[in-house]
Amino acid sequence: MIAAIPEALLILLQPMNFLMMLVCGVVGCILGAIPGLSGGLGITLILPMTFALNTELSFSMLVAMYVGGVSGSFIAAVLIGIPGSAASIGTCYDGYPMTKNGQAAKALSIGIMGSFIGNIVSCVIAILCSGAIADVALMLGPWEYFALCLMAITMVVGLSNGSVFKGLLSAFIGLFLSCVGGDMVTNQLRFTFGNTNLYGGINVVVLLMGIFALQQVATAYAKGQQEMPPVDTKSLSGFGLTLRDFTDNIKVIVVSLVIGLFIGFLPGMGSGISNLIAYGQAKRMDKHPEKFGTGYDPGIWATEVSNNAGVGGAMIPMISLGIPGDATTVLLLSAMTIKGLQPGPMFIQTNPSLAALIYMIMIVSSIAIVVIELLTKRWFPYLLKAPYHYLFSAILVICFMGAFSSTTSMFSVYLVLGLGLLGILMDVFGMPSTPLMLAFILGSKIESYFRMGCSYARGDLTSFITRPISLIFILIAIYSVVGPIIQKQLKKRKAAKVA
Amino acid sequence: MKKFNRTYVMGIVCLLLAAFVFFETGNITERLVSNEPGPKFFPYISAAGIALFAILSMIFDGPKESKEGSKPYLDKAGWIRMAVILVETLVFCIIMDFFGFWIASILGTFVFTWTLKGKKKINVIFAVVFSVVLGTVCYFGFTRGFHIPLPSGSVWDLLGINMP
Numbered sequence: 111m112i113a114a115i116p117e118a119l120l121i122l123l124q125p126m127n128f129l130m131m132l133v134c135g136v137v138g139c140i141l142g143a144i145p146g147l148s149g150g151l152g153i154t155l156i157l158p159m160t161f162a163l164n165t166e167l168s169f170s171m172l173v174a175m176y177v178g179g180v181s182g183s184f185i186a187a188v189l190i191g192i193p194g195s196a197a198s199i200g201t202c203y204d205g206y207p208m209t210k211n212g213q214a215a216k217a218l219s220i221g222i223m224g225s226f227i228g229n230i231v232s233c234v235i236a237i238l239c240s241g242a243i244a245d246v247a248l249m250l251g252p253w254e255y256f257a258l259c260l261m262a263i264t265m266v267v268g269l270s271n272g273s274v275f276k277g278l279l280s281a282f283i284g285l286f287l288s289c290v291g292g293d294m295v296t297n298q299l300r301f302t303f304g305n306t307n308l309y310g311g312i313n314v315v316v317l318l319m320g321i322f323a324l325q326q327v328a329t330a331y332a333k334g335q336q337e338m339p340p341v342d343t344k345s346l347s348g349f350g351l352t353l354r355d356f357t358d359n360i361k362v363i364v365v366s367l368v369i370g371l372f373i374g375f376l377p378g379m380g381s382g383i384s385n386l387i388a389y390g391q392a393k394r395m396d397k398h399p400e401k402f403g404t405g406y407d408p409g410i411w412a413t414e415v416s417n418n419a420g421v422g423g424a425m426i427p428m429i430s431l432g433i434p435g436d437a438t439t440v441l442l443l444s445a446m447t448i449k450g451l452q453p454g455p456m457f458i459q460t461n462p463s464l465a466a467l468i469y470m471i472m473i474v475s476s477i478a479i480v481v482i483e484l485l486t487k488r489w490f491p492y493l494l495k496a497p498y499h500y501l502f503s504a505i506l507v508i509c510f511m512g513a514f515s516s517t518t519s520m521f522s523v524y525l526v527l528g529l530g531l532l533g534i535l536m537d538v539f540g541m542p543s544t545p546l547m548l549a550f551i552l553g554s555k556i557e558s559y560f561r562m563g564c565s566y567a568r569g570d571l572t573s574f575i576t577r578p579i580s581l582i583f584i585l586i587a588i589y590s591v592v593g594p595i596i597q598k599q600l601k602k603r604k605a606a607k608v609a
Numbered sequence: 610m611k612k613f614n615r616t617y618v619m620g621i622v623c624l625l626l627a628a629f630v631f632f633e634t635g636n637i638t639e640r641l642v643s644n645e646p647g648p649k650f651f652p653y654i655s656a657a658g659i660a661l662f663a664i665l666s667m668i669f670d671g672p673k674e675s676k677e678g679s680k681p682y683l684d685k686a687g688w689i690r691m692a693v694i695l696v697e698t699l700v701f702c703i704i705m706d707f708f709g710f711w712i713a714s715i716l717g718t719f720v721f722t723w724t725l726k727g728k729k730k731i732n733v734i735f736a737v738v739f740s741v742v743l744g745t746v747c748y749f750g751f752t753r754g755f756h757i758p759l760p761s762g763s764v765w766d767l768l769g770i771n772m773p
Contacts, residue, residue, distance in 0.1 A: 161755070162755035162756055279619075279666060283623075285654070285658065286655035289655060296640055296647075298639070328694050329691075499725035499727075502721065503740075506721050510702065514760060520705070523705060523760075530695075539615055540615065540619075560651075561645040561647075565644045567644075569643075
């Protein structure tokens with residue numbers, strides 16, 4: 111793959127690819143900055159547009175949107191104390207107090223540079239690691255892949271907020287939805303009710319539009335979440351950062367980078383978790399932990415470096431194993447499938463230039479975004495004044511247009527409504543939607559690997575636990591569900607003993 | 610108004626879904642394939658999983674919700690807003706089906722903007738221009754630029770009118 115980097119760079123520097131990468135990077139940054147919207151939503155909306163575009167241009171747009179979305183999420187966290195997405199929850203703790211202390215320029219500069227460092231270094235590490243991991247993955251059979259997919263879903267469930275049971279319930283609903291249509295092994299029709307529109311199964315774009323986009327707009331409107339607090343625009347001029355600020359925090363940067371990369375690599379553990387863990391670690395390491403929460407530099411460095419390092423980390427399992435590292439890579443994985451690519455260990459061997467291109471887009475878009483962010487920093491407050499009524503109405507229209515164009519059938523348009531209702535119901539019941547999406551995407555893979563494994567072992571189910579790597583993955587899968595429940599019980603007992 | 614325990618309601622809905630999946634899985638005709646569980650296995654697994662975790666959630670999360678109490682998901686006005694936006698999207702889909710995407714998107718964008726603005730004042734002319742531009746750019750961008758078909762409207766097809 112490394113040998114394909116010069117070719118990938120040449121493809122990326124083609125005017126159209128480069129221009130669309132820039133545009134999508136900036137749009138992703140804007141969506142990431144606005145609370146309630148995200149780069150993931152942007153990917154969902156542009157996914158149907160990529161049907162007619164070539165693979166290189168499509169990924170230039172999608173990957174740049176992803177990078178921009180994560181990079182931009184700190185803006186609202188710093189300026190108004192509301193995170194643009196879960197990736198920047200930790201940034202609010204010190205970013206907003208720093209703005210209130212009259213150091214908005216410094217807080218934004220740390221956010222910009224932290225995001226940049228996290229992105230670039232994690233991408234370089236991802237390039238170096240992906241090939242090796244894919245080589246190891248080629249030695250695995252359907253038993254290990256089944257266990258790996260199972261582990262990815264249970265890890266998402268185990269780490270989702272709220273009840274583990276509701277997370278598992280959501281995953282099983284996703285598994286059921288993935289069963290609709292012809293099955294992967296014998297092409298036997300299931301749950302189609304004689305409707306030809308369902309013979310090919312539920313389209314992933316349709317599912318995302320309903321569960322993700324429509325649900326978000328409808329619930330945000332119903333909850334009245336369309337008003338932003340005023341932005342404190344004092345002290346926005348200047349860079350606000352010196353070389354010493356950087357060198358003084360080098361230890362925090364390195365540790366946060368490692369945390370972000372590792373957590374991003376684990377399936378299901380995205381930047382929403384890594385930023386909080388890195389913040390906690392930075393506080394533990396610091397000589398003045400009492401300063402955290404008052405507008406202290408290491409707090410912002412830690413969260414912004416780690417959440418952006420998660421981007422490179424999440425790309426490693428996506429490229430080398432075909433397993434999404436976080437919710438947004440679930441969308442990128444669907445884009446690969448739509449483009450007829452087979453994500454997995456063979457991907458790097460069969461498409462080395464595309465694999466290299468994806469990483470190059472991440473690196474070049476990070477560089478472009480840091481330059482644009484530094485030049486336009488003083489206008490960031492205007493982003494948060496974006497009129498929600500225009501944004502949301504455009505999202506709704508584009509969402510239905512995308513659903514139609516993915517299957518050229520009105521049935522899909524009505525299905526978006528149905529799935530949107532399902533998404534709203536799940537939100538009402540407090541069920542997380544990410545396990546559903548992940549189980550839906552991996553459902554057909556899990557089923558095929560399981561049935562292939564059974565078939566190869568002549569119906570012997572024990573083959574899944576007698577192979578060591580498969581057994582390890584299954585044990586991790588079980589622990590990721592049972593572990594949090596046991597830990598909760600132990601904490602309760604400890605608290606009861608203390609009381 | 611009596612407050613429902615949302616976890617119990619969720620549990621009952623999911624149990625009904627599991628029963629439906631279980632029943633429908635029984636209707637799948639299975640071709641004989643040796644050494645592998647066949648196409649019914651995973652639907653049965655998903656039905657069993659939905660039922661099992663619905664029950665576990667009712668047992669463990671339900672009493673917790675009853676004890677601690679939960680914040681209402683939406684107030685009355687919120688539910689009305691939710692109903693309004695969902696009805697509008699349904700009407701938007703029907704208009705798209707009968708009159709095509711171009712007309713539906715222009716009307717839809719304007720109505721959605723008007724609804725979503727809430728109590729805010731907006732410039733009506735700007736909203737109209739925004740709706741026309743968005744609808745037209747999306748329609749012609751997709752159909753002419755990307756060559757991706759969008760619904761042209763069954764009414765026009767019936768009347769023999771060719772929409773651009």
